[in-house]
Amino acid sequence: MNRRVAALLVAAILVSSCAESDPLPADPGPETAAPPPSTTTLVTTTTTTTAPPVPLSDATTRLGLGDSRYPELGNGGYDVAHYTVDLTFDPEHDMLSALVSIDATATEPVDTISLDFIGFDITAVKVDNESVDFDRSNGKLNVRLPAVVAAGDSFVIAIAYTGTPQAVPSQALPFEVGWRTDAAGIRYVVAEPDGGRSWLPLNDHPSDKATYTFLITVPEPLVAAANGTLQERITDLGWSTWVWESTDPMASYLATVVIGEIEIVVDEASSAESGVAVRNVLPADLATALPIPLERQGEMIEFFAKLFGSYPFDSYGIAVVGDFEAALENQTLSIFGRSVVEFPAFFETVLVHELAHQWFGNSVTPADWGDIWLNEGFATYAEWLWLEHTRGRAAYEATIGGERNRLTLAADLQPPGDPLAEDLFSVSVYVWGGLTLHALRVEIGDDAFFETLQTYYATYENSIATTADFIAIAEAVSGSDLSALFDQWLYSEVVPELPSTAG
């Protein structure tokens, strides 16, 4: 994520947020609009199951995975392998009809499963195609399994629901996250860190990554984009189903859709240069006149692939939306607010930042939100690597010095290794975190530094990692005890002095 432009507009966002009422959207009640036709049917969605009046069991009150910042997020007892997300969206009635199927494996003997999910009217829940009881409490959908499932055994939960999707307040950010609608009627999802449950039932924690299939049905001529690669578009009676596959594991906060009067624009030159299928999702005016920095994405992918290792996924690109004063690195399809795109010098920097997250954040994902500097410090440092590459070492050094000075002027800084839950995306996590990598590079030298980044990526690609994992690799590669350096840079109360780079 990148919020530096956003800071200027946070006050305005806060004013508009205050006008919104419920902290969590209530169930919208029975659907009144006729559902549009769906081209896909995975399980019957006509069964209505009434929630039982009492909680299913003590196990259903398990509150989360115990994340250090957001302990209630995510759920234990199982691991998700794949989500099949079959959505029909009717923009005229602002109504979503969904069927989400979840392939999971028990990690311990379980008789109930909890998912993170807010809002909507649930019309059916089935496990292995058998209707089951469920209830809802504390942002959880609790599902009783037909029988105890042994550790290592797999099952499929299918949840059908309808309603008007809404963004939800975030514990971490001063604006709402999840499903959003811009002034032009484009719908898009920006969920980091806790908005995934606003549109999908999920195990909503980065430690449980999974693959996804999206089948998104919208009326023509609207376009629907999602993470991954477009497999096919099926048209029927004035509706189109856009089928997208995300075949690499993905954290739930990075799942996204973009729906509206938009165009999918293939960038042939960037694709040829990088060997990655580059496509952008753009409003019509940008589709016919690409912003200049956007044409450099192939060069940027190539640059980082040489520094970090091969680009992690099959495709990449950005989607440009309105009413979002930031950018978010959704896997293979970063979401950019239009105001970022229209600020050319800043746009290039943010393009680099969100692209670098595809390696650090998306492919190598923090095991705990307290390790967020592994995302933001790395993506910020990648901006400075691009600066060094394009404008030279002096520009890099000047920026490092200027950023440290900027940090020391900030009040109430929290060290980057210990972020506050209510301010997860602080300037400290970005800039102090980035400077930590600069200090490491000076300490161990360029060869060991870049070998550390490459080894860290190669070791934890498509997986999760902790700060301790990164430090262990830096120490193994460099042959040095780096505990003092990381203690000082990640956990001390004051911003350390920059190391001398002379010699």
Ligand SMILES: [Zn+2]
């Ligand atoms: Zn970021």
